[in-house]
Amino acid sequence: MKYFFWTCMVLVILFSCKKQEKVISPHTSVNKLPYFVSSDFTPHWFAISDLKGKHKIPDFNFINQNGDTITNETYRDKIYIADFFFTICPGICPQLTKNMGLIQNTYVDDQEVNLLSHTVMPWHDSIPVLKEYALRNNINDEKWNLVTGDKDEIYKIAREGYFADEDFVKTQDTDNFIHTENFILVDKKGYIRGVYNGTIPLDVKRLMRHIEILKKEV
Numbered sequence: 001m002k003y004f005f006w007t008c009m010v011l012v013i014l015f016s017c018k019k020q021e022k023v024i025s026p027h028t029s030v031n032k033l034p035y036f037v038s039s040d041f042t043p044h045w046f047a048i049s050d051l052k053g054k055h056k057i058p059d060f061n062f063i064n065q066n067g068d069t070i071t072n073e074t075y076r077d078k079i080y081i082a083d084f085f086f087t088i089c090p091g092i093c094p095q096l097t098k099n100m101g102l103i104q105n106t107y108v109d110d111q112e113v114n115l116l117s118h119t120v121m122p123w124h125d126s127i128p129v130l131k132e133y134a135l136r137n138n139i140n141d142e143k144w145n146l147v148t149g150d151k152d153e154i155y156k157i158a159r160e161g162y163f164a165d166e167d168f169v170k171t172q173d174t175d176n177f178i179h180t181e182n183f184i185l186v187d188k189k190g191y192i193r194g195v196y197n198g199t200i201p202l203d204v205k206r207l208m209r210h211i212e213i214l215k216k217e218v
Contacts, residue, residue: 033185033213036192039163056190057161062118062147062154065130070116070145072190079214080114081207082184083198084164086121087133092181096198097137100183104143106208112188112215115144118158120178122148162192183207187214 034043037055046054057072064070081103085093100115107113119125125133130146133139139146148154155178158164164180185194185207194210196203 031213032217033187033193033210036163036195041163041195051189051191054191057186057192058157060153060157060161062149063127064141064145064147065127065134065139066141067127070147074145075114075116075186075190077188078114079112079188079211080116080186081211082116082118082162082164082186083182084118084120084158084162084178084180086119087125087129088121089179092179092199096181096183099198099201099204100144101137101139102204103208104140107211108140108143113211117144117146118154119146119148120154120158122151122154163195185210185214187217 032045034045035051035054036042037044059072060070062070081100083096083100085096087093097117100117103113104115119130125148127148130148134141134144134146158178158180162182162184164178164182164184181197181199183196183198183204184192185196187193193214194207196207198204
């Protein structure tokens with residue numbers, strides 16, 4: 001009787017593990033990415049004809065590590081990955097920068113894919129500070145812009161453009177400091193097509209697979 005009981009338990013555990021593995025497998029086939037048009041990041045599969053009026057990244061105007069003006073036009077017809085960081089962050093930012101660097105090096109010769117990192121501490125992260133950070137982290141300024149600018153404008157686009165401040169959704173407190181681990185994937189038309197945890201290597205690999213899917217879209 002005991003042998004029968006434990007045999008059943010083992011079978012149940014094995015079945016559960018296999019079922020769970022199927023759900024979370026990073027190799028699940030995806031051939032079209034959804035659109036994300038609200039802060040709850042609910043995925044929507046819109047037809048191109050239904051995109052009019054749907055959320056896109058709003059116009060922006062910032063300054064990069066070289067003192068150059070960076071706007072939406074800089075990323076016109078580009079797939080890009082956006083994130084938010086600050087240069088003296090002792091926590092998640094070093095990992096975010098490392099993983100953005102991995103994406104940079106993977107697509108270094110691919111002119112379709114660029115990167116955009118916004119400082120959330122513009123009162124500290126001046127152009128020279130960003131330049132020094134870029135040099136220290138082997139950032140290719142033809143591929144990856146680190147931008148600073150007006151704090152209110154950066155925080156506004158983080159919250160209303162990229163939906164990057166999860167706490168703001170709950171508190172609506174504009175004085176809160178923004179600190180997020182998200183990488184946001186933006187397509188060539190300015191629509192958000194994916195959100196990923198930039199500190200997790202498996203999620204970064206998923207992001208790069210999704211970049212390849214976007215590259216095949218018409």
